[in-house]
Amino acid sequence: MSATPPSAVAPTRLSVRDALAEAVAGMLRRPGRAVLTALGTVLGVGSFVAVLGLTATISAQIDGRFNVLTATEVSVEDVAAQQNEFAGPGFPADAEQRLRAVAGIEHAGVLWTVRLDSRTTVGPLPSGAGDPATGTAVVAASPGAVAALVPTLQQGRLYDDFAERGHERVVVIGSGLAARLGITTLATRPALYIGQEPFTVAGIVADLERRPEHLMSVLVPRATAEQLWGPPAPGAASVLIATELGAARQVADLAPLALRPDHPEYLKAVPPPDPRMLRSGVTADLSALFLLLAGICLVIGAVGIANTTLVAVLERTGEIGLRRALGARGRHVSAQFLTESAALGALGGLVGTSLGEMTVVGVCLVRDWTPVIHPVTVAAAPLTGLVTGLLAGLYPAWRAARVEPAEALRR
Amino acid sequence: MRLLRRQSRQDPQPSDEGDSPVIELRGVGLTYPGPPPVEALHPCDLTVRRGEFITVVGPSGSGKSTFLNVAGLLDSPTSGRYLLDGIDTAALPDRERTALRGRRIGFVFQSFHLLPHRSALENVALAMLYTGIPRAQRLVRARAALDQVGLGHRTGAVPGRLSGGERQRVAIARALVGRPSLLLCDEPTGNLDSANAASVLGLLDDLHGAGMTVLVITHDPEVARRGHRTVTIRDGRLHP
Known part of the structure; x- marks a missing residue:
């Protein structure tokens, strides 16, 4: 410049x-x-x-x-048959007692859907008579599992450990199924036939917060179901655990060990998804x-x-x-x-x-x-x-x- | 550099004006490189003194536009020396030629070249947009320039609402407002009826009377006669 x-x-x-x-x-x-x-x-x-x-x-x-309900739910699957075909059922008979020892668990229990042959129906009268509610599933559930479903009772009561121990013939049904079977009150002690077996309806639940599909099922004490229809098919049973808030992941880690210290690999715990x-x-x-x-x-x-x-x-x-x-x-x-x-x-x-x-x-x-x-x-x-x-x-x-x-x- | 710039801004009337001619052409010619080369303006000499009213007349195609472009620093001559206000324009880099054009020459065009969506005041103030004058002062000076051309009452009107004569007056105000050394008018009455043309020419007379150097390029001998001196251009040759 x-x-x-x-x-x-x-x-x-x-x-x-x-x-x-x-x-x-x-x-x-x-x-x-x-x-x-x-x-x-x-x-x-x-x-x-x-x-x-x-x-x-x-x-x-x-x-x-992703609320409190899903965050506190752990389910344990029976994968014993996949690990070893001679292993037998994955869950021990005293599964509920064993889980009570684990900290952080509020309710826990075994449940499975009972395999019935196609002629066995659920209805107010023995099979082959009356108007059965077709397609109704029968679910074996220990008292702890029923509690873990978080039921809201409409009438009557849930079955307890006493019914379990005594192989009592009692059932709990959902309000939807009750309406379908024509059961309006428990004051008359209504009976329910699964095949030829009579059961007393102990309670009717209005709602289940977990697994609400069981509102259309008949819940039977586990021991009663095992006595009448035998143990569950391999892999059919599962354990449902309601944990305390924040304990789900630890419970999922511990549950297989608590249930099967000899073969924890026979069980697979599913923790809630990470939000x-x-x-x-x-x-x-x-x-x-x-x-x-x-x-x-x-x-x-x-x-x-x-x-x-x-x-x-x-x-x-x-x-x-x-x-x-x-x-x-x-x-x-x-x-x-x-x-x-x-x-x-x-x-x-x-x-x-x-x-x-x-x-x-x-x-x-x-x-x-x-x-x-x-x-x-x-x-x-x-x-x-x-x-x-x-x-x-x-x-x-x-x-x-x-x-x-x-x-x-x-x- | 900065010092010089500040000096010249403080002093809008350039100190080198003195008695030097506004335009001094020495053998200025323009040849467009071919092929074939076209000699649009033959080398010519012309001196325009301060305060002159000079007209350049010629038929269309005679090289009037080329002469206007050279005189208005819109195009560079290929030969000769062109001194504007005593400043040799040939040596100037483009940046300073542009500055010289913006500060020393006021253009008036046949087609007015007003911005259609801006008011008369804004159109006039536009002339000072690039000269570093603060906006408030630009508006004050634009208003004064519109007063000077007799349009003080139409400052807010957009060109579409002005008559042809008024539009050309706005354009003249825009050319004046920067206080140029030279008012360069290209067919200023070419788009006007005779009454408006007369009033615009009267305005140019008045401005000349007030001391402005005016150069009008026209094809119309009637208009050319208004100048105190007339130069004829024909076939790219200037005949004083």
Whole structure:
């Protein structure tokens, strides 16, 4: 610079504030056009926010459904037959007593679905007479297992250890099955026939919080079932454990040892799923596809802005020539068009963020969910629009800088 | 560099004005490289002194546009020396040619070149956008310039609501507001009816009377007669 003669005139300049003011003025004077140009970015950014927000929201809902009940349930499967075909039943006869010694267990017991031949029916009269409730399962369940199902009694009582020890012929049935069998009250001591065997209905439960499908089954004391129909088929029995809150994983580790110290490998304890795994699984599944769609929207938005800005450059050739005549350098013209496209992108980003949030809140209202949107999403979305606009404006701005002023002014 | 810039900003009337001519062309010509090469402007000499009202007249295709582009620093001559306000423009880098154009020349075009969605005031203030004058001052000066051309009452109107004569007055106000050394008018009445043309030419007379150097390029001998001196251009040759 020092070698050349000193500048005869002060160079022209364009302050950031003036460039912004020009861009905003350009947008405000053509509001309809600005809105249409920004529409692509609105949709792109809007779907980004909606997808991210809905994903976060749905993850939160699953966390909510992962409640105390599932967090305190451990089941132990009998896999003895798979390990050794001569192993016999996996669970010992005193399974319930053994589990009572394990800390952290509230209720535990063995249960299995009894295998009956097809002619054996359940009904108010012996098999082959009356109107049996077909398809009714008979479930052998020790008193601890019944308690672990968390039943709500409607009438009567549950059977206890006494009934178990004495091989009593008592059953507990669900309210649905009771209605189907025509049993409305226990005051008349109603009887129930499983095949030819009569049982006394001890209690009717209104609800089971765990395994509610057993509301349509007949629950029989384990010892009674074993005496009448023999031991369970290999692998059919399982142990249901209701643990104290937070003890489930330790109980799952200990239960096979407590039940079969000689062969813990014959039993397989299933702990409750880890809630953190649940959440990440859902997020990965959902967001991948939808984020891709949102990205495509954003690219379409960028192409829209690029196209409109390019058309504007061609349309405003005269204006470019005039600005050059007024002292604007090529880079000033570039800066102006870049600022305009970036402002359009930022506007689209802001509107899109608002629409995306409204979508999330709207869906949550309908589905009765709690909306969850990460603050980073809300902060980054308008920026995404701005960057989209900037990128879209690069080529048109370059074209604008190359417009020959003499040529442009001839129009 | 910074010191120089500050000096020239404090002093809007350049110190080198003195008695040097506004325009001094010495053998200035423009040949577009071929093939085949086109000699759009034959090497010519022309001196425009401060405060002159000079017209350049010629039929279409005579090289008027080329002359305007060279005189307005929109195009660089391929031969000769062009001194504007005593500054040799040939040696200047593009950045300073642009600055010189923006600060020392006020353009008036046949087609006005007003921004359609901006008010008259904003259109006039636009002339100072690139010269580093604060926005508030730009608006004050733009209002004064509109007053000067008799449009003080239409500052808020967009060009679409102005008559042709009013539009050209806004354009003249825009050319004036930067206090240029030269008002360069290209067919200023070409798009106007005779009444509006007369009023615009009257305005140019007034500005000349106030000391402005005015150069009008036209094909119309009637308009050319308004100048105190007329130069004819034909086939790219200037005939003083």
